[in-house]
Amino acid sequence: xxxxxxxxxxxxxxxxxxxxxxxxxxxxxxxxxAKVALMQxxxxxxxxxxxxxxxxxxxxxxxxxxxxxxxDGVAHGxxxxxxxxxxxxxxxxxxxxxxxxxxRGIGEHLNGGYKVIVNKSTVPVGSGDWVRRIVMDGxxxxxxxxxxxxxxxxxxxxxEGSAVYDTFNPDRIVLGSHSDRAIALxxxxxxxxxxxxxAADPTLPPVPVVITDLASAEMIKYAANSFLATKISFxxxxxxxxxxxxxxxxxxxxxxxxxxxxxxxxxxAGIGWGxxxxxxxxxxxxxxxxxxxxxxxxxxxxxSTNRQQRWLAIEKLQQVLKxxxxxxxxxxxxxxxxxTDDLRDAPALDLIEQLHRLGAKVKAYDPxxxxxxxxxxxLPQTACLTPTVEDLAAGCDALVLVTxxxxxxxxxxxxxxxxxxxxxxxxxxxxxxxxxxxDAGFYYVGMGRPNFGYARSSQVPSPLLLA
Ligand code: UGA
Numbered sequence: 001x002x003x004x005x006x007x008x009x010x011x012x013x014x015x016x017x018x019x020x021x022x023x024x025x026x027x028x029x030x031x032x033x034a035k036v037a038l039m040q041x042x043x044x045x046x047x048x049x050x051x052x053x054x055x056x057x058x059x060x061x062x063x064x065x066x067x068x069x070x071x072d073g074v075a076h077g078x079x080x081x082x083x084x085x086x087x088x089x090x091x092x093x094x095x096x097x098x099x100x101x102x103x104r105g106i107g108e109h110l111n112g113g114y115k116v117i118v119n120k121s122t123v124p125v126g127s128g129d130w131v132r133r134i135v136m137d138g139x140x141x142x143x144x145x146x147x148x149x150x151x152x153x154x155x156x157x158x159x160e161g162s163a164v165y166d167t168f169n170p171d172r173i174v175l176g177s178h179s180d181r182a183i184a185l186x187x188x189x190x191x192x193x194x195x196x197x198x199a200a201d202p203t204l205p206p207v208p209v210v211i212t213d214l215a216s217a218e219m220i221k222y223a224a225n226s227f228l229a230t231k232i233s234f235x236x237x238x239x240x241x242x243x244x245x246x247x248x249x250x251x252x253x254x255x256x257x258x259x260x261x262x263x264x265x266x267x268x269a270g271i272g273w274g275x276x277x278x279x280x281x282x283x284x285x286x287x288x289x290x291x292x293x294x295x296x297x298x299x300x301x302x303x304s305t306n307r308q309q310r311w312l313a314i315e316k317l318q319q320v321l322k323x324x325x326x327x328x329x330x331x332x333x334x335x336x337x338x339x340t341d342d343l344r345d346a347p348a349l350d351l352i353e354q355l356h357r358l359g360a361k362v363k364a365y366d367p368x369x370x371x372x373x374x375x376x377x378x379l380p381q382t383a384c385l386t387p388t389v390e391d392l393a394a395g396c397d398a399l400v401l402v403t404x405x406x407x408x409x410x411x412x413x414x415x416x417x418x419x420x421x422x423x424x425x426x427x428x429x430x431x432x433x434x435x436x437x438x439d440a441g442f443y444y445v446g447m448g449r450p451n452f453g454y455a456r457s458s459q460v461p462s463p464l465l466l467a
Contacts, residue, residue, distance in 0.1 A: 006102050008029075126215060161339030233301070329355050
């Protein structure tokens, strides 16, 4: 099918590349000409495992192209995806001006046959009808020249770092529209994915397709992200109680996660959630609720518990090091999660700011930003980026594991401990084995699990009172 994807951020680019890979004829549009030129040269502007390879092969097979010309994209597509950003405004509301601009542009260039306009951007409930009206405004007096269009809400559930995998192996596809004709075209579009032709396990039953009205599809997106964020804040709250009573939240998570009604995913306690999605979507839903006269107190608590987790990491450092002024703290990981280059609302940024404010020197190592060809990340304060973990550990008073990159599980911690002033590690993701760390010479501090002191008492630095 002829597809146009407008907006080449994480969602738009992954959607465009994957739809081209399954055989559709895709044109991706972005108003950023430099970015378009980069993509036309076969390079992905974002780091996402598997994306570059699929992008290159689809371009070579002629199924994927890039342009900054919206008119060309609109003329090409029978299905037009709107996949531009909806960042949070300072109030927490979602900023829909980019969606509005694209909808107006689509209206101005709409011509020829019937089109399906798909809202892939996460937009406030009710935006489907709003987009229809803006497109109609753009069409203005040319109405008799177009064969009509319908709007579909098709929320995405891709996780950064595994977005390509998630596209080919979705748990479900949600399609919301008032139009049977539009839904039928969308089902045709997704048929290869629904039939698991590109799935890791092609023998699985077809992907469930949930067909709803527009508002319900829009709500599903917010509800899914808010539920997941609440689940993490819930386990973080349990972790904080575990800290007080001496229980281990990782064991508690295993114990509750085996209950099939609860499930074991998204129960990793730690420094909290970040990224471009959970913070923005939970705040937007709080706002939507307020607009309709409802105080979403549970969601507000989800947000405030998450904020606290970042300060808790600082408190834990203060508990073991006391004064932070003049100390050197090394951060293992900057990105908000592994396998991405994304720093949006990353807990590491808040830690850098707070540690800096408290007079500590901050060093940081991130596997993505340590690559020779990686861009220099924009950090809130001076934090010295180190090319290796060994450089990070040298002279540090404590390390904080902020992002659970898998390679952090395999480090030579005994060697790192030797290079530190005091070998203390705050495991902000509870992803390391405390005993291994202790055996390597570390004092291990977890989030919601008992601290583990040094194996050999000779290594205990005198100012430390081990709890
Ligand atoms: C999230 C959702 O998982 C996707 O389904 C959704 O499509 C996406 O938002 C979106 O709206 O675009 P993403 O933000 O990429 O995906 O990352 P997640 O894997 O969900 O992780 C979010 C944050 O929660 C990360 O900071 C992660 O470290 C944290 N997290 C996750 C925990 O602290 N504990 C956990 O158990 C799981």
